[in-house]
Amino acid sequence: MNSKIKAPAIKFGNNIDTDVILPGKYLILVDPCELAKHALESLDTEFVKKAQKGVILVGGKNFGCGSSREQAPLALKYSGVKCVVAESFARIFFRNAINIGLPVIECKGISAAVETGDELAVDFEAGKVENVSNGKKFQVEKLPPFILEIVADCGLIKNLRRKMKK
Amino acid sequence: MNITEKILAKAAGKKAVHPGEIVDANVDVVMIHDLTGPLAVEAFKRIGVQKVWNNKKIVLILDHQVPAESVKAAELHKIMRQFAKDQNLQIYDVGKGGICHQVMPEKGHVTPGAVIVGADSHTCTYGAFGAFATGIGSTEAAAVMATGKIWFKVPPTIKVNVKGNFQKYVTPKDLILYVIGKMGVDGAIYKAAEFTGPTIKKMSIAGRMTLCNMAVEMGAKNGIIEPDETTRKFLETRVKALPDFDALKSDKDAAYESTVEFDVSKMEPQVACPSSVDNVKPISEVGNVTIEQAFIGSCTNGRLEDLRLAAEVMKGKRVKDGVRALVIPASQEVWKQADQEGLLQIFIDAGAIVCGSACGPCLGGHIGLLAAGESCVSTSNRNFIGRMGSTQASVYLASPATVAASAITGKLTDPTKLEKKP
Ligand code: SF4
Numbered sequence: 001m002n003s004k005i006k007a008p009a010i011k012f013g014n015n016i017d018t019d020v021i022l023p024g025k026y027l028i029l030v031d032p033c034e035l036a037k038h039a040l041e042s043l044d045t046e047f048v049k050k051a052q053k054g055v056i057l058v059g060g061k062n063f064g065c066g067s068s069r070e071q072a073p074l075a076l077k078y079s080g081v082k083c084v085v086a087e088s089f090a091r092i093f094f095r096n097a098i099n100i101g102l103p104v105i106e107c108k109g110i111s112a113a114v115e116t117g118d119e120l121a122v123d124f125e126a127g128k129v130e131n132v133s134n135g136k137k138f139q140v141e142k143l144p145p146f147i148l149e150i151v152a153d154c155g156l157i158k159n160l161r162r163k164m165k166k
Numbered sequence: 167m168n169i170t171e172k173i174l175a176k177a178a179g180k181k182a183v184h185p186g187e188i189v190d191a192n193v194d195v196v197m198i199h200d201l202t203g204p205l206a207v208e209a210f211k212r213i214g215v216q217k218v219w220n221n222k223k224i225v226l227i228l229d230h231q232v233p234a235e236s237v238k239a240a241e242l243h244k245i246m247r248q249f250a251k252d253q254n255l256q257i258y259d260v261g262k263g264g265i266c267h268q269v270m271p272e273k274g275h276v277t278p279g280a281v282i283v284g285a286d287s288h289t290c291t292y293g294a295f296g297a298f299a300t301g302i303g304s305t306e307a308a309a310v311m312a313t314g315k316i317w318f319k320v321p322p323t324i325k326v327n328v329k330g331n332f333q334k335y336v337t338p339k340d341l342i343l344y345v346i347g348k349m350g351v352d353g354a355i356y357k358a359a360e361f362t363g364p365t366i367k368k369m370s371i372a373g374r375m376t377l378c379n380m381a382v383e384m385g386a387k388n389g390i391i392e393p394d395e396t397t398r399k400f401l402e403t404r405v406k407a408l409p410d411f412d413a414l415k416s417d418k419d420a421a422y423e424s425t426v427e428f429d430v431s432k433m434e435p436q437v438a439c440p441s442s443v444d445n446v447k448p449i450s451e452v453g454n455v456t457i458e459q460a461f462i463g464s465c466t467n468g469r470l471e472d473l474r475l476a477a478e479v480m481k482g483k484r485v486k487d488g489v490r491a492l493v494i495p496a497s498q499e500v501w502k503q504a505d506q507e508g509l510l511q512i513f514i515d516a517g518a519i520v521c522g523s524a525c526g527p528c529l530g531g532h533i534g535l536l537a538a539g540e541s542c543v544s545t546s547n548r549n550f551i552g553r554m555g556s557t558q559a560s561v562y563l564a565s566p567a568t569v570a571a572s573a574i575t576g577k578l579t580d581p582t583k584l585e586k587k588p
Pocket residue numbers: 230265266267286288464465466524525528529546547
């Protein structure tokens with residue numbers, strides 16, 4: 001996967017939980033494209049339409065708190081979300097996102113620096129986040145190399161397959 | 167080192183570890199259930215290994231959509247059964263277990279000092295037994311099933327020191343709601359929460375499980391309590407061997423990121439109001455809230471002790487007309503004991519419905535869903551928007567005593583007040 005991503009932002013607030021990202025009643029759906037149809041619908045019924053062409057989600061503190069359901073990041077990924085940048089993440093969501101190949105970046109101060117519709121550019125390997133629309137730039141703590149490797153492999157399964165073959 | 171650090175150091179084959187350090191830990195047990203399991207099974211197959219790393223260390227539990235309420239759920243259950251059969255794994259099928267976090271310790275899958283991961287966020291419940299236990303996702307559970315290993319960042323630990331005796335009808339649930347109210351839903355994010363102090367030492371296993379269960383609601387990686395005689399009594403008939411508990415005590419000079427102190431002696435029943443678990447108020451400040459549903463159950467509060475308390479409050483009274491009261495014992499074992507003690511009779515006589523051991527309305531996917539505009543008071547652990555059905559429904563979290571009292575009056579009620587006015 002290319003470590004650089006550029007896309008318009010959609011911004012949400014603090015404590016966006018996995019029940020609003022994907023309600024429990026949809027967990028029996030298996031097809032990720034079916035899951036994606038319901039991503040964030042309880043906060044914004046139009047979300048899926050807006051995300052279609054590719055977006056970067058911007059979140060506040062504790063993004064993805066709540067359940068361990070991997071269907072939550074899956075629904076986001078298949079709805080068109082290319083990356084999530086947030087002040088902080090709930091830990092299970094953070095791991096899940098990386099493991100299914102949805103890049104996530106923790107970036108303090110991002111909420112105040114971005115409005116929905118701004119063009120964002122993210123570079124994981126370099127640890128850089130830039131709001132192209134207003135010129136604000138952030139240098140974030142880089143992910144450890146073994147996690148970057150999982151991101152580059154588009155998720156844990158491919159990463160593991162590669163390692164176990166060695 | 168503190169207990170969390172000691173367990174992680176041992177699991178990583180190191181003499182010592184420090185907060186922030188990333189370790190590769192050996193896992194003792196991994197658990198998957200019917201909603202996260204099928205994804206894990208599918209991911210496992212994609213890894214391309216034929217056999218799981220150790221078939222004695224993997225536990226499958228059907229509890230979320232149980233018994234299957236739809237063809238889709240039935241298909242998921244089928245995937246789980248087939249995987250268990252193919253790999254020769256322990257599976258607790260419909261009628262054989264109950265809610266995963268109750269079944270795991272009950273059936274002897276939890277030992278102090280173990281590293282346990284589960285594809286469910288409330289896996290942290292097993293910290294009540296002095297295990298390092300935390301939730302993971304399905305893909306990662308698949309990786310653990312293949313390798314027996316997982317990476318962790320060693321968490322900094324917050325010491326939660328609790329003293330004082332609870333007043334009547336004030337419970338460990340009220341304590342943990344109070345703590346989360348003070349700390350906030352991200353107050354312990356990425357961190358360990360170690361519960362300690364005289365109140366915890368005196369607390370039953372059921373109460374300790376309630377505390378550790380909800381540690382994740384303040385963002386914690388794990389909740390943990392040093393194992394002691396209470397732990398030994400609960401586990402000795404259930405597990406083959408117990409480790410030396412002394413090796414699992416936090417050192418006197420162990421480092422903590424911070425210490426927070428709580429005193430329960432003057433605490434009144436607490437309620438987490440919609441739609442955040444840290445929106446906590448003492449019941450006297452909640453005001454007049456009418457409810458349409460009362461739910462007693464879940465991995466937070468569906469244990470025998472909880473049912474006893476609820477039955478004590480409801481005995482000889484009737485659930486208010488217009489209110490549905492649902493009671494769900496957390497496991498078949500709890501069900502049986504509650505039946506033997508006559509508790510289920512009390513609920514039925516009061517006009518409550520007793521359902522089979524499973525997650526039930528807790529996650530809004532199976533039974534007991536809420537319509538728009540309705541309110542539910544629940545002993546479960548989350549009150550997020552849409553958690554129990556309609557996104558326009560409201561969920562209030564409280565103790566079994568408070569939920570029982572509220573079922574009788576039809577509005578949020580302090581259980582201590584109910585007694586005075588029969
Ligand atoms: S009872 Fe609720 S919180 Fe506990 S495992 Fe089931 S759905 Fe999750």
